[in-house]
Amino acid sequence: MGIFSTIISRKFKNIAxxxxxxxLKDYKEFFLTKEELSLPVIKSILMPVDRSTRKVPxxxxxxxxxCEDAEVTVVYIMSEDACExxxxxxxxxxxxxxxxxxxxxxxxxxxxxxxxxxxxxLKVRTRMLLGNKSEDVIRLSREKDLLVIPKLYGSEITKTxxxxxxxxxxxxxxxxxxxxx
Amino acid sequence: MNQAAIAxxxxxxxxxxxxxxxxxxxxxxxxxxxxxLILNVVPWENVPDYLDLDTLLLxxxxxxxxxxARKSGLFEYIAIKTAKMAxxxxxxxxxxxxxxxxxxxxxxxxxxxxxxxxxxxLYVTRLMxxxxxxxxxxxxxxxxxxxxxxLIGDPPNIMIGSAAGLTFNDFLMNMAPIAFIDLLLxxxxxxxxxxxxxxxxxxxxxxxxxxxxRMDEKGAIKDLVLFEKSVTVIMIVVILFFxxxxxxxxxxxxAMFGASILLVWSKESPEGVFEKxxxxxxxxxGGLFIVVGxxxxxxxxxxxxxKMVDYVHTNGQALILITWFSxxxxxxVDNIPLTATMIPLIxxxxxxxxxxxxxxxxxxxxxxxxxxTAIGASANVVVIGIAEREKxxxxxxxxxxVGMIIMILTVGAGAGILWIRYIGx
Numbered sequence: 001m002g003i004f005s006t007i008i009s010r011k012f013k014n015i016a017x018x019x020x021x022x023x024l025k026d027y028k029e030f031f032l033t034k035e036e037l038s039l040p041v042i043k044s045i046l047m048p049v050d051r052s053t054r055k056v057p058x059x060x061x062x063x064x065x066x067c068e069d070a071e072v073t074v075v076y077i078m079s080e081d082a083c084e085x086x087x088x089x090x091x092x093x094x095x096x097x098x099x100x101x102x103x104x105x106x107x108x109x110x111x112x113x114x115x116x117x118x119x120x121x122l123k124v125r126t127r128m129l130l131g132n133k134s135e136d137v138i139r140l141s142r143e144k145d146l147l148v149i150p151k152l153y154g155s156e157i158t159k160t161x162x163x164x165x166x167x168x169x170x171x172x173x174x175x176x177x178x179x180x181x
Numbered sequence: 182m183n184q185a186a187i188a189x190x191x192x193x194x195x196x197x198x199x200x201x202x203x204x205x206x207x208x209x210x211x212x213x214x215x216x217x218l219i220l221n222v223v224p225w226e227n228v229p230d231y232l233d234l235d236t237l238l239l240x241x242x243x244x245x246x247x248x249x250a251r252k253s254g255l256f257e258y259i260a261i262k263t264a265k266m267a268x269x270x271x272x273x274x275x276x277x278x279x280x281x282x283x284x285x286x287x288x289x290x291x292x293x294x295x296x297x298x299x300x301x302x303l304y305v306t307r308l309m310x311x312x313x314x315x316x317x318x319x320x321x322x323x324x325x326x327x328x329x330x331x332l333i334g335d336p337p338n339i340m341i342g343s344a345a346g347l348t349f350n351d352f353l354m355n356m357a358p359i360a361f362i363d364l365l366l367x368x369x370x371x372x373x374x375x376x377x378x379x380x381x382x383x384x385x386x387x388x389x390x391x392x393x394x395r396m397d398e399k400g401a402i403k404d405l406v407l408f409e410k411s412v413t414v415i416m417i418v419v420i421l422f423f424x425x426x427x428x429x430x431x432x433x434x435x436a437m438f439g440a441s442i443l444l445v446w447s448k449e450s451p452e453g454v455f456e457k458x459x460x461x462x463x464x465x466x467g468g469l470f471i472v473v474g475x476x477x478x479x480x481x482x483x484x485x486x487x488k489m490v491d492y493v494h495t496n497g498q499a500l501i502l503i504t505w506f507s508x509x510x511x512x513x514v515d516n517i518p519l520t521a522t523m524i525p526l527i528x529x530x531x532x533x534x535x536x537x538x539x540x541x542x543x544x545x546x547x548x549x550x551x552x553x554t555a556i557g558a559s560a561n562v563v564v565i566g567i568a569e570r571e572k573x574x575x576x577x578x579x580x581x582x583v584g585m586i587i588m589i590l591t592v593g594a595g596a597g598i599l600w601i602r603y604i605g606x
Contacts, residue, residue: 004577005569007556010202012566014461015559019296020567026257026403027300030396 040177042067045122046144047074048137049109052152052164060148060181061116067146071123074113075140076106078130103128134166138173147178184222188475191216192522195472200514207461210468210518217475224478231474235343235433236336237463240290242436243333246418247289248457249443250411251297254403259285260301261398269389271311271379276368278302279319283327283364287334287357288419291324291560299567308389313573315375317564318580322367322552322587324560329548329595330360332432333422336466337520337547343433344524345540348426355541359598363549363591370587407447414443466517473521482522486529497604499534500542501596503527507546508592512553512585520547538603545595553588555580 045067064072078099087095110126117124129136133154141147147170154166163180171178195213199206217223223231250256263281267273278298286294302320306313328335332342332352341347372379381389402408418439421428425435444451476482493499503523510519520543527539551558555565555577561584565575 004555007202008562008566008569011556011562014202014205015292016296016563016566019293020563020570023296024300026254027304030257030261030401031304 040145042070042145044144045070045072045146045148046137046141047072047113047148048133048140048153049074049076049113049150050133050153051105051109052155053109053113053150056113056116057181060179061120063179064117064122064148065120068121069123070145071125072117073125073127073140073144074110074117075127075129075137076110077133077136078102078106078128079133080130081132083130099130134169134173137170141170141174141176145176147174147176149178149180151180183479185479185481187220188217188222188479188481191220191222192472192476195468196514196518199518205461206515207465207468210465210472212468214468214471217471222475222479223471227474227478228471231470231477232467233340233343233470235431236339236470237466238433239333239339239343239436240336240463240466241458242433242438242440243290244458245440245454246411246414246436246443247293248454249407249440249447249449250415251293252404252449253408253411254401255408255411256285256293256297257301257401258398258408260298261396261401263298264301264305265393265396265398267305267393269309269381269386269391269393271309271381271386272372274302274305274309275316275319275371275379278316279323279364279368279371282320282323283330283360286324286327286560287330287360288415291328291335291558292563294327295320295324295560295563296567299564303567303571303573305389305393308392309381309385311381312375312378313568314575314579315371315378317568317573317575318583319368319371321558321561321564322371322584322591323364325548325551325558326360326363326367326591328560329363329544330357331422333436335516335548337516338544339432340517340520340524341540341544341547344528345536347540349422349432350426352544353423355599355602356544359545359595362594362598366590366594367587370590371583374583407449410447411443414439414446417442466521469518469521473518473525476522477525482525483529486526486532489526489530490533496534496538497600499530500538500599500604503539503542504546504592504596504599507543508550508553508588511547511550512557512588516547516551516558523547535603538599541599541603542596545592545599549588549591549595552584552591553581554584557584557588 045064083095083099086098106128110128114124114126137147137149149167149170151163151167153164155161155164167180171180191213195209198204198209198212218225218228259281263277264274267277282294282298285298298320299317302316303313306316329338330352332338332347332349338352342352418435421435421438422432425432444454493502507519507523523543527536527543530536530539551561555561555575561580565580568575
């Protein structure tokens, strides 16, 4: 440290004391962080849905309307484990029936969401697959810019938590921004 | 050793200690004052004559108002609002921050002003990826120029107003127009000197405008009720300053009245507010008044004034001498001890000259001389100190080559206006 810096530092301490630190602390909450400053470019969105998704809130549509020209992939994942469990306990027929019912309700759900997204000018793709609700979402999200997921996605019928453990696992493993609704 | 020699030695010793910054300037001034009192150079019964209560109480009152108002988030609100108004344009940021700094500095002390505005200015320049140095320098100059405009803007003005019995409106009539012209001059000079560094692409400007617009100035208000009460009291205080001479009350009384009203109305804990009063600054002033009082008591000041009259024969010469002597001295030494020393000297010159224009010459030199060097004024030290903490280097020479030109320009323009007004073309 040069003589000039030493003098300035000594004088600063005499004049301002610790006032600057206090002022800076007050300002901190208004200064946006580096992450907040960079607005992510959203071109592809992954939107997993299941039976917990009764209705997508209007606020979500409003938020998605800002992502002009983005492609939304609405995906309905049927649990392969659940089908297998039914097959082992109740037999092949029950498992097939369960799967057909799942496909039917999934298709209805996808068809109900698609028009609302298209009205926003977004390109919509729908997918239905048999797999693992958390692992497949994590895998699919690797090629997407934003994940929009219901807070009770993958939860059991008796809801005991405000956010399902499946959602908790997904948000801990994806590296893209996530909107949980 | 006679009393006069002791007073001179203690005065120089105190000045040396203050300049060396080895010990706190308040401690240095108190040591000098104590030595004079122990050696009976200044008799105890004369202390009230030298302790300028007007200055001390005016400073205390304003400190209470500012510290109470600050808790409401008022000043952060002003800073965020200023940044948003600039909408990402570097020129507008330079202009608006200079103007707001000068305006706030004309009513608050310069150190508080720059402490509150510099973090915001640094944040904005960082977002713009611009060199913050021109903006920081403009802020320093604006703060010192703004402080020149009013009776309460800078401690030398408070001391001059109190010693010469000048009113708030006297300062507004004489110093505010000079400060306004000087602010424009300083802005134009900074713009011309750094114009290549004040350019950003339209895309960047738009992007910054969008980021700044996301900042919520209303979120800065921590206590809306206190915010409203603070703004109301500050407005009442400013109005009272405008009419204090017609009401026949001293500026110090206005400040203390505002402080007490705000304390009672806001129900803020007086202990908390009083803790934040800058007691070292007040003791520094108190000590200095006694140290300079030693020179008055022993007749040293009177002798210097008589000697000066041998060389200075007209009011015009006195005006020029006081302006430039205080300007160059203030660029090197603290303007508070300088003003404290010059006040009795000008008073003593009253036997030979019309002192009215000389007070303005002292105000001009003492307040604007600080722009000359990096250590010339407290605002300079604080902004450069903040810059160093944020890894922005402004060397002594970097400052000098801009500051000295600004000082000569602004003091020269001010002296010219005073000359035309009081001496004649």
